[in-house]
Structures are given as structure tokens and as C-alpha cells.
Amino acid sequence: MSLVIAKDLTKIYRAGDVEVPAIRGADFVIEPASFVAFVGPSGSGKSTLLNMIGCLDHPTAGTLTVLDTDIATLGRRAAAEFRGKYIGFIFQDFNLVPVLTAYENIEYPLIMVQKWPEARRREQVRRLLDAVGMSAQADKRPDQLSGGQKQRVAVARALVSNARLVLADEPTANLDHDTAYRIIELMKKMRDEFGTTFVFSTHDPKIMAEAEVTFTLEDGIVLSRRNHEEAAHA
Numbered sequence: 001m002s003l004v005i006a007k008d009l010t011k012i013y014r015a016g017d018v019e020v021p022a023i024r025g026a027d028f029v030i031e032p033a034s035f036v037a038f039v040g041p042s043g044s045g046k047s048t049l050l051n052m053i054g055c056l057d058h059p060t061a062g063t064l065t066v067l068d069t070d071i072a073t074l075g076r077r078a079a080a081e082f083r084g085k086y087i088g089f090i091f092q093d094f095n096l097v098p099v100l101t102a103y104e105n106i107e108y109p110l111i112m113v114q115k116w117p118e119a120r121r122r123e124q125v126r127r128l129l130d131a132v133g134m135s136a137q138a139d140k141r142p143d144q145l146s147g148g149q150k151q152r153v154a155v156a157r158a159l160v161s162n163a164r165l166v167l168a169d170e171p172t173a174n175l176d177h178d179t180a181y182r183i184i185e186l187m188k189k190m191r192d193e194f195g196t197t198f199v200f201s202t203h204d205p206k207i208m209a210e211a212e213v214t215f216t217l218e219d220g221i222v223l224s225r226r227n228h229e230e231a232a233h234a
């Protein structure tokens, strides 16, 4: 069963009398444990699509099924619960809490959303710190970390609640190219290790080449789907 199924997905923003069609009838499918990129120019609708898949924004029309749930039908509370249980987020500006250490930033969703007992939390946070290669920096605050290290912490935080799907909106936009490449490789390694589906957006052609499946967006329309493995063997 596919993890995400979008059919004729449409999003129109309304500001007074003005309508902005951000997504115009998108159809796509994302499989479990896949490594997927949405690419396209600024304003093509990448963030809007990721926000709808992440239950942060409501479709105007069409259907969007995530993990067998028609998420367009969820109310605010149910959407928040669904997000907390199944979806992790990574942002271009890291979004770490400045007064918390790397350890505490990763632990935060377990306290706020999941309410795990302390011993289980500690074991899970240490496992994630180790998986992203940040155990030695566990006690540092974000201002004591490099951009790449901050994004490693954010990757661990996105996975700490055992998310089935991680959505990353331009996760490498604030990183130099080598660091960006290493973060994408880390995300792929996490996909291999935990079986989590990763969906990210990017403008960067070198970064998009690292995805296994690429959807190209233009003016709110999914123009093409490319499977890199099929292409490599063609």
C-alpha cells in the first residue's frame, strides 16, 4: 500500500478577492521507505505540497491519503495528533530551540507530544544522537554548533518519535554544498536504517540528483516523475 496518494490535489489561497492557485490538480504516489524530492522554481508550489502532506495546510479540493487516512477530513486536533504520531519535520533554518542543548532538542517531541517515560526517552535520544554522529556534541546549544551539526540534530529530532514520514522543506538551503550533500547522505542512511520515508524539496540540481524519485513542479502542476534507478539502468 502506498504511503501517500494524491488525486487531483488542489490548493487555492484566497486573500480578499484575489485567488492564488498554488497547486492545480496534482496526482502522485509516494511509496513506503522511499527517498523522494519535489523540485521546481520558486513559487512552483513545493512548500504548499509538503505542508498539505504534513497536515499543516488543508487541500481546497481533491484527495490526499497519508498512511491510509484521508487527511483532508481531519479537524485541527486530529491533524495535530496525526502529525505528532507519524510525521517528522526538518526546516531550512533548523528551528532548534536556542536555550536547549542538542540532547534536549531531540528529546523535546517525546516530552511534548508523546509523553514517554524518562528511561525510554534517554535510550531513544542516545540512539538517535549516535545515529546522526552527534553524541560528542550532546550538551552543546545550537549557537555552539555549525549549520551542518544543527541540521544533524534536526534530523534526529524528526525521527525521535519513530515517524513513518519525514518532510524536509529545503533542508540544505542554508548549507554549503559539501555539508548539504552530507546531510542528504545522512537522511538516506536514516531511511536505510529506520525504513522512514523521506520527502524533501530543493532547487539545487546536485542535491536533487541524490533522490531516488524526483517530482518536477511548475506553476502548481506536477510535470514529471523520474525514478533515478530506472533511469540509471535504462
Ligand SMILES: Nc1ncnc2c1ncn2[C@@H]1O[C@H](COP(=O)(O)OP(=O)(O)OP(=O)(O)O)[C@@H](O)[C@H]1O
Pocket: 013, 014, 015, 020, 021, 022, 040, 041, 042, 043, 044, 045, 046, 047, 048, 049
Ligand atoms: N499563505 C499564502 N497565501 C497566499 N498565497 C500563498 C501562500 N503561500 C503560498 N502562496 C503562493 O502559492 C504559490 C506557491 O508557493 P510555495 O511557497 O508553495 O512555492 P515554493 O515552490 O515552495 O517556493 P520557494 O521555493 O520560493 O519556497 C506562490 O504563488 C505563492 O505566492
